Amino acid sequence: MINKFKLINHPVSYTSNEKIGVIHAVGAEQSAVKQMKEALSLMDSSKMLFPYRINAEDNNLEDFNRGLYVYVTNILTKEVYLAKAICDDKVLASDMAKFIVSIEIDLKRLLAHNIRCLAVNSPELCSKLLTSIYVPRQNDDICIEHDYSTQTALGVVPASSIALENSNEFLLVSKLVLGDEASEDNLIENFISLCNAIYNKDGDPEKLKMAEKIVEKLLKNMCSTSEAKMVNFVRERSEDRMFFKNFVYECLDPEQLATKAQVTIYVKKKMKDEAVSKNQGHYRFFTEKGGVHKPLKFGRELSNVYMLMYLIDHVKQPNRKQPINLKVNIEEFKRLYYDLFNGIRDAKDINHIVKEYFHRQDKSGNFRSGRKSEYLDAIRKTMQEQFEEYNESYLPYIMTGSTHLHVPIDKIVFEDDIKEALLGYNFI
Amino acid sequence: MYSSDFATFMKWQRRECANIFNVFFQDTNIITEECIQKELVFLSDLFGLSTPDISFGSDAPLQVELPSSSKDSTTRIKCNICKLQECGFNNKEAVVACLCHELSHIYSLGQSYGYCENEHWEAELYADFMASAIMTMLNAAGGKYRYIIGNGIATRTHPYGEIRQRFAMAGRKFALSMSKGATINLEDIEGEYLLFLLTNTKEINTYLQEHKSEINHAFDSNESLEIDYMKYQDTNLIKQYLLKQKI
Ligand SMILES: [Zn+2]
Numbered sequence: 001m002i003n004k005f006k007l008i009n010h011p012v013s014y015t016s017n018e019k020i021g022v023i024h025a026v027g028a029e030q031s032a033v034k035q036m037k038e039a040l041s042l043m044d045s046s047k048m049l050f051p052y053r054i055n056a057e058d059n060n061l062e063d064f065n066r067g068l069y070v071y072v073t074n075i076l077t078k079e080v081y082l083a084k085a086i087c088d089d090k091v092l093a094s095d096m097a098k099f100i101v102s103i104e105i106d107l108k109r110l111l112a113h114n115i116r117c118l119a120v121n122s123p124e125l126c127s128k129l130l131t132s133i134y135v136p137r138q139n140d141d142i143c144i145e146h147d148y149s150t151q152t153a154l155g156v157v158p159a160s161s162i163a164l165e166n167s168n169e170f171l172l173v174s175k176l177v178l179g180d181e182a183s184e185d186n187l188i189e190n191f192i193s194l195c196n197a198i199y200n201k202d203g204d205p206e207k208l209k210m211a212e213k214i215v216e217k218l219l220k221n222m223c224s225t226s227e228a229k230m231v232n233f234v235r236e237r238s239e240d241r242m243f244f245k246n247f248v249y250e251c252l253d254p255e256q257l258a259t260k261a262q263v264t265i266y267v268k269k270k271m272k273d274e275a276v277s278k279n280q281g282h283y284r285f286f287t288e289k290g291g292v293h294k295p296l297k298f299g300r301e302l303s304n305v306y307m308l309m310y311l312i313d314h315v316k317q318p319n320r321k322q323p324i325n326l327k328v329n330i331e332e333f334k335r336l337y338y339d340l341f342n343g344i345r346d347a348k349d350i351n352h353i354v355k356e357y358f359h360r361q362d363k364s365g366n367f368r369s370g371r372k373s374e375y376l377d378a379i380r381k382t383m384q385e386q387f388e389e390y391n392e393s394y395l396p397y398i399m400t401g402s403t404h405l406h407v408p409i410d411k412i413v414f415e416d417d418i419k420e421a422l423l424g425y426n427f428i
Numbered sequence: 429m430y431s432s433d434f435a436t437f438m439k440w441q442r443r444e445c446a447n448i449f450n451v452f453f454q455d456t457n458i459i460t461e462e463c464i465q466k467e468l469v470f471l472s473d474l475f476g477l478s479t480p481d482i483s484f485g486s487d488a489p490l491q492v493e494l495p496s497s498s499k500d501s502t503t504r505i506k507c508n509i510c511k512l513q514e515c516g517f518n519n520k521e522a523v524v525a526c527l528c529h530e531l532s533h534i535y536s537l538g539q540s541y542g543y544c545e546n547e548h549w550e551a552e553l554y555a556d557f558m559a560s561a562i563m564t565m566l567n568a569a570g571g572k573y574r575y576i577i578g579n580g581i582a583t584r585t586h587p588y589g590e591i592r593q594r595f596a597m598a599g600r601k602f603a604l605s606m607s608k609g610a611t612i613n614l615e616d617i618e619g620e621y622l623l624f625l626l627t628n629t630k631e632i633n634t635y636l637q638e639h640k641s642e643i644n645h646a647f648d649s650n651e652s653l654e655i656d657y658m659k660y661q662d663t664n665l666i667k668q669y670l671l672k673q674k675i
Binding site: 042047048092095097098100104105108 | 542
């Protein structure tokens with residue numbers, strides 16, 4: 001039985017198609033592998049993202065530990081991930097089931113996010129093609145306060161699906177509020193007008209209140225089935241190359257998105273009277289769009305250093321595509337760390353932190369994967385949240401395990417008094 | 429042997445073999461509100477949940493009201509003891525199993541795996557599996573509960589009794605395989621549930637198709653798909669609207 005279970009997703013640049021979905025059981029007992037095989041043969045692969053197979057391996061690679069490993073792809077973007085579950089002692093068929101389900105939950109969330117990008121960035125493409133799905137917002141907290149009129153994920157997409165799925169109720173409500181304007185032939189437009197009316201409180205308050213309640217109920221029903229529908233939608237169309245080509249190009253390609261980037265990132269020195277921060281050190285990040293400035297804080301101290309390193313390097317070498325190899329640049333990285341946390345953190349810390357970056361050992365001497373993915377995830381998460389507020393894509397502004405930043409360099413501003421110092425760093 | 433001991437013994441004997449007489453006429457207890465409240469506190473603790481507010485005298489036997497907004501985070505359970513008894517949940521263990529089922533829903537809130545084409549069904553099977561496994565681990569009689577759910581009919585929200593019972597039995601089987609007195613680890617039960625779910629999706633989805641065709645058939649013979657809102661209670665908003673229009 002496992003008592004430690006951790007799923008870590010690493011984007012990897014390439015793996016052959018045959019490897020996708022093969023679960024490598026490293027160090028698992030023969031009998032366990034047999035059970036897993038049996039279980040897999042009973043599973044309905046048409047309901048899963050991949051046809052999984054199992055492969056027993058007892059080779060003990062240095063960094064690897066006992067556990068389950070599988071390459072999976074985001075079926076939309078074709079990004080490849082290596083998912084690992086670290087297991088202790090005996091691994092059971094139920095552990096494998098848990099592993100599969102966890103991976104798929106993660107991937108489905110990613111897909112949900114991708115489709116949100118689609119809806120925001122290309123509403124026409126979206127409304128044309130996503131007529132039968134609804135995408136919930138991150139926290140699923142769908143209520144009537146949301147602005148349905150923005151023809152985005154919350155407008156066009158649910159409108160069509162709600163209208164189509166509940167045409168009877170929906171038509172009644174539309175007629176109630178919109179009068180004879182509402183007809184069966186333009187359900188989707190009705191829905192948007194209806195939501196606008198509710199949102200702007202435009203009409204008879206009693207009727208609106210009634211309509212609001214019904215719409216809210218319909219929306220809630222949609223929410224409960226949204227994710228499965230969405231995944232089915234993507235699965236059914238995953239052969240539609242043109243759609244996905246357009247989709248990936250217009251909505252998810254960071255290079256393409258960078259050409260439309262609106263947000264500027266500022267790096268400033270902390271104000272004299274500002275309290276020192278253990279995580280941010282002496283510098284502060286800000287984002288700005290249309291005159292609105294927002295502080296950008298990453299929860300992990302190394303995420304801050306990491307981001308700063310990428311920003312500096314991007315300004316100096318805007319054409320670099322590959323990520324920075326930290327092993328080669330370790331001394332320069334430490335120097336930046338000292339600079340950022342001078343007098344705040346003990347200089348000794350960095351050696352330990354850097355060591356844990358690649359891999360680490362637990363108390364019983366087992367290797368665990370390093371914290372690199374945690375730092376990257378912290379950046380991705382913070383950026384995503386903040387950029388959603390701007391209604392902008394964060395993709396050009398983050399690095400991944402295999403890519404550098406894509407943001408145009410005029411969108412990166414180092415304040416004058418630190419500019420020279422920062423540009424003095426050289427990463428190879 | 430004292431008579432009360434004998435009763436206990438008989439009850440213990442019947443614990444897994446439920447039949448209609450057992451369920452409705454023998455092996456019954458008087459259930460009090462206090463008793464339910466006490467069990468609810470114990471079980472919420474087991475699930476690591478804060479104890480839901482409970483109120484008595486609802487329309488349905490047992491009903492969970494999830495927090496309606498992010499501001500209000502209280503979960504409410506509404507309970508009608510008479511109705512519970514009418515369904516056959518008329519002794520303490522059966523009611524505990526029911527509470528366990530509802531708490532499983534709360535525990536897994538928002539988690540949907542999407543392998544069964546109907547997510548409501550999936551959630552029900554999860555709750556049945558969990559409740560049954562936990563009852564077994566608590567060494568409490570779950571037979572009556574399994575009997576009752578096993579006799580339910582299929583609806584949009586609830587699967588055929590047959591599948592529900594099968595999931596409940598699988599939960600029990602897993603719990604029996606654990607060593608006696610082992611601590612209840614919900615994650616392990618969940619893992620086992622997932623395995624059972626994944627290896628049974630084909631069948632569940634076949635049942636679902638069957639249910640859908642049943643519904644279609646029922647509608648076919650009825651000719652019209654129109655919903656008769658006049659049948660609904662006066663609080664129904666669409667009915668209110670329709671009535672207003674008529675005037
Ligand atoms: Zn239920």
